[in-house]
Amino acid sequence: MPAPPAEAAAPALSDVIAALDALWPPELAESWDAVGLVCGDPAAPVSRVLFAVDPVREVVDEAVRIGADLLVTHHPLYLRGTTTVAPVGPAGFKGRVVHDLIRNGIGLLVAHTNADRADPGVSDALAAALDLRVTGPLVPDPADPAGRRGLGRICEPLVPLTLAGFVEQAARGLPRTAAGLRIAGDPDTPVRTVAVCGGSGDSLFAEVRAAGADVFLTADLRHHPASEARQSGAPVLVDAAHWATEWPWCVQAAGQLDEISDRHGWALRTHVSGAVTDPWTAQAPSTHVPSSSGAPR
Numbered sequence: 001m002p003a004p005p006a007e008a009a010a011p012a013l014s015d016v017i018a019a020l021d022a023l024w025p026p027e028l029a030e031s032w033d034a035v036g037l038v039c040g041d042p043a044a045p046v047s048r049v050l051f052a053v054d055p056v057r058e059v060v061d062e063a064v065r066i067g068a069d070l071l072v073t074h075h076p077l078y079l080r081g082t083t084t085v086a087p088v089g090p091a092g093f094k095g096r097v098v099h100d101l102i103r104n105g106i107g108l109l110v111a112h113t114n115a116d117r118a119d120p121g122v123s124d125a126l127a128a129a130l131d132l133r134v135t136g137p138l139v140p141d142p143a144d145p146a147g148r149r150g151l152g153r154i155c156e157p158l159v160p161l162t163l164a165g166f167v168e169q170a171a172r173g174l175p176r177t178a179a180g181l182r183i184a185g186d187p188d189t190p191v192r193t194v195a196v197c198g199g200s201g202d203s204l205f206a207e208v209r210a211a212g213a214d215v216f217l218t219a220d221l222r223h224h225p226a227s228e229a230r231q232s233g234a235p236v237l238v239d240a241a242h243w244a245t246e247w248p249w250c251v252q253a254a255g256q257l258d259e260i261s262d263r264h265g266w267a268l269r270t271h272v273s274g275a276v277t278d279p280w281t282a283q284a285p286s287t288h289v290p291s292s293s294g295a296p297r
């Protein structure tokens with residue numbers, strides 16, 4: 001009896017990896033990074049793919065629940081190497097992820113800094129979620145003659161905005177997290193140029209200033225770089241949850257794989273995980289107002 005057409009068209013994991021490697025070439029990854037296939041049989045057929053930011057428990061559970069054959073995550077599972085995948089000890093959750101994936105026949109593929117630098121990349125998806133038009137990379141890749149690849153993106157709003165309006169737009173466009181957005185700057189600041197960087201961007205202040213950005217939206221901004229940037233005036237800062245700045249990439253990536261699947265007649269089913277894997281679960285505004293003491297009368 002002939003197999004149903006969808007199954008007959010199912011590509012091997014190696015075919016899907018080749019297609020995704022063309023979108024996010026592994027050679028674009030930073031030297032310290034760990035991208036590519038973590039587990040999975042390259043010869044196994046793939047019909048369902050789940051995209052997520054983090055290879056964590058709830059995401060693996062979701063992959064099992066929906067019957068995925070491949071999980072594609074932005075963050076690596078093992079970044080620094082390991083000598084064991086035993087599901088015990090402090091990093092035992094990683095071993096558990098490996099065991100659960102293999103037991104359920106699910107491959108894991110990581111596209112991290114290669115997806116950051118690609119065209120389109122993580123920050124293009126972030127810009128789209130923020131309703132911004134991308135004009136170019138924040139840190140261009142010198143090896144890209146088209147000048148589109150690189151870290152972060154320089155963008156323009158589609159309509160004139162103040163910081164308050166931009167923040168409203170960002171709060172609507174980014175997926176909801178407990179941490180939400182932190183803002184540093186005058187709400188009336190006109191916003192003509194926005195620098196965005198999905199993930200931790202506080203090493204990029206020099207480039208943001210050089211680009212003349214009015215606003216820098218990124219994640220994980222630390223006290224000192226943020227304080228120093230504010231002391232020198234521009235840009236104003238919008239600090240979002242790390243997960244929230246990278247999640248839009250999952251939607252973009254699933255759309256890219258859908259197109260590839262249509263082109264090849266693969267009949268793949270793609271899914272984007274809605275699991276909020278930002279580690280912060282609540283926020284409490286502090287109420288104690290400090291007073292200066294010992295001030296002269």
Ligand SMILES: [Zn+2]
Pocket residue numbers: 075198199200242246
């Ligand atoms: Zn990240």
